[in-house]
Amino acid sequence: MKNRLRVLRAEREWSQADLADRLEVSRQSVNAIETGKYDPSLPLAFRIARLFESSIEAIFSDTD
Amino acid sequence: MKERKLNMSCPQGWSQQWSQKTPAFRRYFFRFNGAISSFVALSFVLAYLSLHGFHPRGTLACIVAVLPATAIVAALVSGGMYLSEETDEFQRHLFVQSILWGVGGIMVLTSVWGYLQIYTQIIHFSTIWTYPFFLLFQAIAWGVLRWRNR
Numbered sequence: 048m049k050n051r052l053r054v055l056r057a058e059r060e061w062s063q064a065d066l067a068d069r070l071e072v073s074r075q076s077v078n079a080i081e082t083g084k085y086d087p088s089l090p091l092a093f094r095i096a097r098l099f100e101s102s103i104e105a106i107f108s109d110t111d
Numbered sequence: 112m113k114e115r116k117l118n119m120s121c122p123q124g125w126s127q128q129w130s131q132k133t134p135a136f137r138r139y140f141f142r143f144n145g146a147i148s149s150f151v152a153l154s155f156v157l158a159y160l161s162l163h164g165f166h167p168r169g170t171l172a173c174i175v176a177v178l179p180a181t182a183i184v185a186a187l188v189s190g191g192m193y194l195s196e197e198t199d200e201f202q203r204h205l206f207v208q209s210i211l212w213g214v215g216g217i218m219v220l221t222s223v224w225g226y227l228q229i230y231t232q233i234i235h236f237s238t239i240w241t242y243p244f245f246l247l248f249q250a251i252a253w254g255v256l257r258w259r260n261r
Contacts, residue, residue: 071198073131073201075261078260080201087200088200
């Protein structure tokens, strides 16, 4: 699954650690989600969407 | 939380890495190491006593024999508690994967060894080594998974 997490994070000039702190997860989690190695659960996807004031579909996509 | 931010700018030492661990992992670390330390201590004490003429019979023999196994059960329970307490789902995911590698590794080892025992003169694989080998496979998998997702 593709996502725009890295772009959204860069727009806010947050490091992976900054985003991890805001989401209350580890930096490794953010890295794994950004690189597409790990797809977050629905609750975490909602937390991410809420943090970026966006919808889940606007951040995550199952197509190219 | 703030510690994590500060640590990103400099090379990470063990204490810095430790500060980044989740509270659930820290609890697991102490519980697990307590259980494993008990297992090692009990094993050595019982081996020493056995070598020095301590050979209990009946119920006492059963209790003495099961003592080290209770420490192993405690170690397994600590892993289960970690899984239920860890709020970071990705860390939980890595831990579950490492357990699966551990289970797979010990099943392969015991299956292959079992057949080798039938057809060759290889030494007998005592079942008391099941958990230590499971732990070895799990630890290797845990290390590799964490390195790949650093």
